[in-house]
Amino acid sequence: MSEILTKGWAAYDEAANFKPITFKRAALKDDEILLKTLYCGICHSDIHAARNEWGVTKYPIVPGHEIVGEVVQVGKNVKEFEIGNKAGIGCLINSCGECEACLNSNEQFCSKGAVWTYNSVDYFNDNEITKGGYSNYIKVHKDFAINIPENAPLELIAPLFCAGITTYSPLKFSKVSKGMDVAIAGFGGLGVMAFKYAKAMGANVSVIARNDTKKQIALELGASNYYNDINNVDKRFDVIISTIPSKYDVLAYARVLKYGGEMAIVGLPPIDEKVSISLNALIRVSHKKIYGSLIGGIKETKEMLEFSLKHEIYPEVKIISAEDINKAYDDLLNNSSSFRYVIKFDE
Ligand SMILES: [Zn+2]
Numbered sequence: 203m204s205e206i207l208t209k210g211w212a213a214y215d216e217a218a219n220f221k222p223i224t225f226k227r228a229a230l231k232d233d234e235i236l237l238k239t240l241y242c243g244i245c246h247s248d249i250h251a252a253r254n255e256w257g258v259t260k261y262p263i264v265p266g267h268e269i270v271g272e273v274v275q276v277g278k279n280v281k282e283f284e285i286g287n288k289a290g291i292g293c294l295i296n297s298c299g300e301c302e303a304c305l306n307s308n309e310q311f312c313s314k315g316a317v318w319t320y321n322s323v324d325y326f327n328d329n330e331i332t333k334g335g336y337s338n339y340i341k342v343h344k345d346f347a348i349n350i351p352e353n354a355p356l357e358l359i360a361p362l363f364c365a366g367i368t369t370y371s372p373l374k375f376s377k378v379s380k381g382m383d384v385a386i387a388g389f390g391g392l393g394v395m396a397f398k399y400a401k402a403m404g405a406n407v408s409v410i411a412r413n414d415t416k417k418q419i420a421l422e423l424g425a426s427n428y429y430n431d432i433n434n435v436d437k438r439f440d441v442i443i444s445t446i447p448s449k450y451d452v453l454a455y456a457r458v459l460k461y462g463g464e465m466a467i468v469g470l471p472p473i474d475e476k477v478s479i480s481l482n483a484l485i486r487v488s489h490k491k492i493y494g495s496l497i498g499g500i501k502e503t504k505e506m507l508e509f510s511l512k513h514e515i516y517p518e519v520k521i522i523s524a525e526d527i528n529k530a531y532d533d534l535l536n537n538s539s540s541f542r543y544v545i546k547f548d549e
């Protein structure tokens with residue numbers, strides 16, 4: 203087996219101006235599969251990473267962790283995939299497999315450190331820095347690839363491997379079920395996904411936004427209530443999923459939880475996005491829980507895909523070619539959109 207020559211698109215510094223790159227991936231291991239990339243979604247995390255907004259970027263960086271590809275090579279221990287199958291890759295490509303988190307299918311919290319799909323040290327492959335799905339070939343440990351059934355809408359599925367699992371996981375963690383009152387705070391791409399899942403789980407779902415621009419979409423999707431200001435909320439919720447990407451008064455949202463209610467915060471903002479809260483005010487919103495939620499494990503990602511296919515829950519997507527990554531970044535930085543850009547790879 204030899205090294206895998208790969209062509210992709212990289213950012214070379216904080217200006218995040220993407221240019222072509224050619225690089226080599228380590229040769230395929232016995233437990234790995236190689237995918238030829240067909241589609242890769244552009245996640246807001248890609249933008250944060252490309253611009254070094256988490257403070258940990260190693261350049262050149264090739265982002266992309268919403269990947270759908272075709273299996274073109276399999277290691278000799280791989281029974282789960284055959285050449286020609288379609289498979290997905292999300293934020294993780296490997297982990298230690300032995301720690302408590304890994305044994306509980308929460309590989310994203312691996313105590314040795316998960317191997318993230320990009321900008322991560324791959325300790326299974328000579329510590330090479332991982333490069334993501336803005337490239338024509340990518341390899342993954344077989345247990346971290348998600349089987350995609352024949353005839354699934356590939357371009358719509360790609361974003362599910364990050365945006366889907368990020369919103370599905372906290373709804374499951376908070377045990378959302380039929381008849382519960384759920385609010386989605388922030389109604390961009392992630393908010394819309396959280397909304398659709400909560401609705402399919404049988405909840406009464408409301409939207410809390412900061413103006414009326416998304417009101418029509420929310421009502422068309424069947425929102426029970428739409429609020430354009432947290433201060434106008436006259437209802438109490440069992441669960442709130444907050445997808446708000448910038449600084450806000452967290453406790454104002456916790457206040458509209460029911461007794462024992464739970465608020466999950468998703469989406470990973472820049473490292474310097476800090477909130478300070480008054481402990482006095484926190485105690486006054488007693489017996490409500492606020493927690494962060496980072497993607498989900500592989501088992502849950504498979505469950506999420508099945509649920510999405512069954513209920514036909516997909517993001518709205520705009521397909522672009524890799525040459526248009528820079529244009530898409532400009533657009534995402536200047537506008538709040540509820541669709542997902544998805545890069546289509548031809549060759
Ligand atoms: Zn992402």
Ligand SMILES: [Zn+2]
Binds near residue numbers: 297300302303304315
């Ligand atoms: Zn582990």
